[in-house]
Amino acid sequence: MSAATMSRQPGFANSSIGRALRSSWGARVTSYFAFVVAWQIVGASFFRVPTPWETLDFIWREVSGGDHGGVRPGQFWEHFSATVPRFAIGISVAFVIGVVVGLLIGSFSFVRALLSDVLLVFLALPAIIWAFLTVMWFGLGWEAPVYTVILSAAPFVAVNVAQGVRAVSPELRRMSDAFGVPRNRRIRSMLLPAITGYLFTGLRFAVIIGWNAVLLAEWFGAVDGVGWRARLWYDAARYKGFVGWAIIFIVFIFLLDGLVLSPLQRRAFRWRASPSSDLKAEVGAVDTESFTNTAIGL
Template sequence: MSQATTVAPASPIAGVGRLLRSPLTARIASYLFLLVAWQLLSLYEDRFPPPADVFGFLWIEVTGGSHGGIVRGEFLEHFAATLPRFTLGIAISMVLGIVSGVVIGGSKIAEALLKDTLLMLVALPAIIWAFLTQMWLGLGDTAVVITTFLSAFPFVAVNVVQGIQAVPRDLRRMSGAFHVSSYRRVRHLLLPAVTGYLFAGFRFAVIIGWNAVLLGEWFSSSEGVGYQARYWYDANRYKGFVAWVILFIGFIVLIDRVALVPLQRRAFRWRDTQVKQAQRRVEGIDVAVTGA
């Protein structure tokens, strides 16, 4: 018996239904929900500034306008002070994190010696480093950079250790059987196998490091994003404080979406192909089941 397949024409109602169920709509809805909840909270609590006030303040900060003729918006200056400290702290964390991760992951003795120390460092909150570096080094850039480095570094190292230890044994033995050179093994086996873990470590480092830079500047600096948040907090201007916190969060979300996610997508092209292939197979089964 022959099988006839009919395809229904796309109706406008079905199109609207699909749009409502899309991930983009869900994301927009979550932002709207937060805004509404925030607005409602501000109606009942004076110390919770309404969104309009905060975004008005933000606008003045970003455009360099004036807050009632007293203080000028200084967004660019303070971000320009924070970014080099953050970048340097993260760069040192990455280099030392990768080196120590390779050593600990590749040697049983190094693992026995250092892994517990590394786990202790992971458990230590950034605020402790912010206090300690201010006690050791006083005010200035160095304390902030060191705080950022010490907070982010263990996350990179722990992920690299896991990555090194997860290199498939079968592929290592295959490389041994074909006498593949050490250079090729590092380039084509070790690095790609570790890339996923390295990305996870890098994302953690960026997020933890950004928090650490805020804390470092809160305690040890007279300029920067963290210092500004503290300035408005000390001045009892809640909308200023919340505005700088929003700038702080917005920056990290932007970095994640604009730089980290596309980079990760590119590095995992091979894995995405695998997922797409599996999806196609599942769709194939669906079609077969529907047609049966």
């Protein structure tokens, strides 16, 4: 067999498995697999690190209400259903405040001068400071987590929206001026769609910061909720319980991003879909004759 013939034979790299592994999907699966293997090795080597299997077993018992080795039954849904409304209310209020403040800062130089340093202070303050402060102000209960989420997340929405407003194309503004487009229509059809990208960036930041904030506030200042539950396992020095809850927090953010934020973003940006060459060709095929005929029929 000649060398040329041999070189055409499919090797592993060119096989369907090889191609799949080199795809972005394959790269992602490989990274998960490598992480689990590394975790298993570390977990098997150090007793203070639970293995993936021990952690999964814990999560299953916590979610299904199963027994944790005679300690106490799993209470995932009880605590999860306490936390989610706090998080949802906090993020919703933070979003509304952030959008309003961002629009004002982006639109008016006076408001920008007035609030930009204040915004910087809010951005610089870590969520844990707000968690301590709100617990001191409101005591143990639902208020501290909700206010911590609002105070931590709103500045990230505001700063992104403000940046978006300032980035709105001056050409589109001038076009709107030249045609005398009414203010409400400009906000609805020009400004808000123009800042959508910034809005989603702000919202993503807000969700991550807000989720951290609600966990911290519940850790220190609640008598239920997922943060409180994670602390319970931490205080009991149950490693698999603590790591199990950390995994649940991460999975929640992944699911929220994948099932809610990403589809919303795709929907908002459907106009960016790559141009269809068929459609372009179809419209490009319009000739002067058809134009002339319709024009004369005016």
